Amino acid sequence: MKYQKPKGTADILPTQSAAWQYVEGVARKLFNQYRYHEIRTPMFENYEVFSRTSGETSDIVTKEMYDFNDKGGRHITLRPEGTAGVVRAFIENKLYGPEVQKPLKVYYMGPMFRYERPQSGRLREFHQIGVEAFGVDSPDLDVEVMAMAVDFLHRLGLSGLRIALNTLGDVESRKAYRQALIDFLTPYEAELSDDSKERLHKNPLRVLDSKDEHDQEIVKDAPSILDYLTPAAQEHFDQVKRLLDELGIEYEVDPNMVRGLDYYNHTIFEIMSNAQAFGGKWMTVCAGGRYNGLVEQLGGPETPGIGFGIGVERLLLILEAEQGNLPTDDQLDVYVVGIGAETDAATLRVVQALRQQGISADRDYLARKPKGQFKTASRLNARYTLTIGQQELANQTANLKEMATGTERQVSLADVEQHFNELLK
Numbered sequence: 164m165k166y167q168k169p170k171g172t173a174d175i176l177p178t179q180s181a182a183w184q185y186v187e188g189v190a191r192k193l194f195n196q197y198r199y200h201e202i203r204t205p206m207f208e209n210y211e212v213f214s215r216t217s218g219e220t221s222d223i224v225t226k227e228m229y230d231f232n233d234k235g236g237r238h239i240t241l242r243p244e245g246t247a248g249v250v251r252a253f254i255e256n257k258l259y260g261p262e263v264q265k266p267l268k269v270y271y272m273g274p275m276f277r278y279e280r281p282q283s284g285r286l287r288e289f290h291q292i293g294v295e296a297f298g299v300d301s302p303d304l305d306v307e308v309m310a311m312a313v314d315f316l317h318r319l320g321l322s323g324l325r326i327a328l329n330t331l332g333d334v335e336s337r338k339a340y341r342q343a344l345i346d347f348l349t350p351y352e353a354e355l356s357d358d359s360k361e362r363l364h365k366n367p368l369r370v371l372d373s374k375d376e377h378d379q380e381i382v383k384d385a386p387s388i389l390d391y392l393t394p395a396a397q398e399h400f401d402q403v404k405r406l407l408d409e410l411g412i413e414y415e416v417d418p419n420m421v422r423g424l425d426y427y428n429h430t431i432f433e434i435m436s437n438a439q440a441f442g443g444k445w446m447t448v449c450a451g452g453r454y455n456g457l458v459e460q461l462g463g464p465e466t467p468g469i470g471f472g473i474g475v476e477r478l479l480l481i482l483e484a485e486q487g488n489l490p491t492d493d494q495l496d497v498y499v500v501g502i503g504a505e506t507d508a509a510t511l512r513v514v515q516a517l518r519q520q521g522i523s524a525d526r527d528y529l530a531r532k533p534k535g536q537f538k539t540a541s542r543l544n545a546r547y548t549l550t551i552g553q554q555e556l557a558n559q560t561a562n563l564k565e566m567a568t569g570t571e572r573q574v575s576l577a578d579v580e581q582h583f584n585e586l587l588k
């Protein structure tokens with residue numbers, strides 16, 4: 164019996180994990196500079212945490228949830244996204260108390276699960292790097308969050324990105340727009356796809372996001388949310404645009420953008436790339452927005468929130484297409500070469516002592532001839548080799564060679580670690 168990984172999942176192999184660690188490392192450093200702290204929430208939550216927040220008409224809830232009843236009969240969902248779980252944790256742990264500094268800024272990275280049709284950059288288990296910030300309604304924070312996403316992608320060296328911006332307004336704007344959309348779409352009701360027919364009265368905004376080509380044709384002339392904003396929502400949006408201009412961040416307003424999750428209002432944005440990995444099509448690598456009202460929806464006090472999620476697989480596809488090999492920190496300090504079985508115990512001891520001192524060290528385990536061991540040392544890109552033969556063993560010394568220059572010298576086995584600590588400083 165041959166086993167294969169489930170459809171839409173991927174193994175991250177040792178040759179690939181360095182790129183993941185690099186991207187995650189850049190993210191951690193950046194988030195620390197912007198004063199975001201890590202939060203880790205469960206990979207599964209009660210079904211309602213997502214069904215109540217993502218929207219009952221969204222694809223995520225209606226088609227893509229990995230949900231099941233556990234042995235205790237609880238309805239469980241593998242998280243399709245990070246925001247709802249973080250909001251649940253925010254409320255449950257009372258992170259809104261008066262003693263908590265506002266905004267409360269958190270980040271997370273980890274796997275998410277959606278039952279989607281797999282393709283390049285679309286998996287059933289995928290990974291997000293995400294942030295959420297709670298407790299501040301100011302457009303300054305919207306812009307800080309967007310600027311941080313852009314800063315992150317720039318630090319990784321990405322170029323040719325497109326930022327799409329829109330607003331969904333406040334509750335009042337949405338109500339007026341919803342009615343305008345229903346009025347516009349109703350004459351076309353019979354022509355709409357089955358999904359859109361159902362969404363027309365439940366959540367007409369979803370129709371704008373339909374994948375169906377004929378639906379897309381119909382909504383081309385639909386009214387724009389921008390014509391239904393209340394003065395307060397308009398002011399929020401104008402201020403976001405002003406501040407983005409202030410920071411020199413280029414964007415395009417896309418009044419038809421709605422996002423696949425229902426909890427958004429005010430600012431929404433997507434950052435896209437048309438790297439070759441996606442066949443020239445624009446693919447969203449980062450997406451987010453404001454979700455004032457979501458905390459109340461899950462039973463917490465009135466608290467505004469905003470955040471984004473970045474798809475790590477998509478990010479890596481773009482990076483590989485644009486930059487090839489990513490910088491990795493995989494230096495081997497020393498390869499210890501043992502000549503003859505008698506030196507086995509000595510090489511074992513030296514390698515162990517070096518590692519205990521924080522020096523990266525490796526050796527041969529297959530009793531190979533010196534030539535083979537030296538070949539391995541160069542293949543592993545070792546900075547030094549340390550050779551112990553019978554003569555050296557008798558003198559309690561080793562031959563130290565710097566690979567780049569070929570310089571050799573004898574060192575005493577007794578203080579070899581100290582020697583390296585000096586050398587590698």
Ligand code: HAM
Pocket residue numbers: 243244245246277279284285286287288289290291293294295423424447448449450451452453469470471472473474475476477
């Ligand atoms: P989202 O747009 O559903 O938003 O996902 C964010 C990003 O995750 C996408 O832009 C994409 O890069 C990646 N992604 C989504 N689905 C897949 C998939 N099946 N395979 C690979 N990558 C995928 C959210 O999840 C929100 N929680 C973002 C957010 C945080 N909004 C506010 N705070």
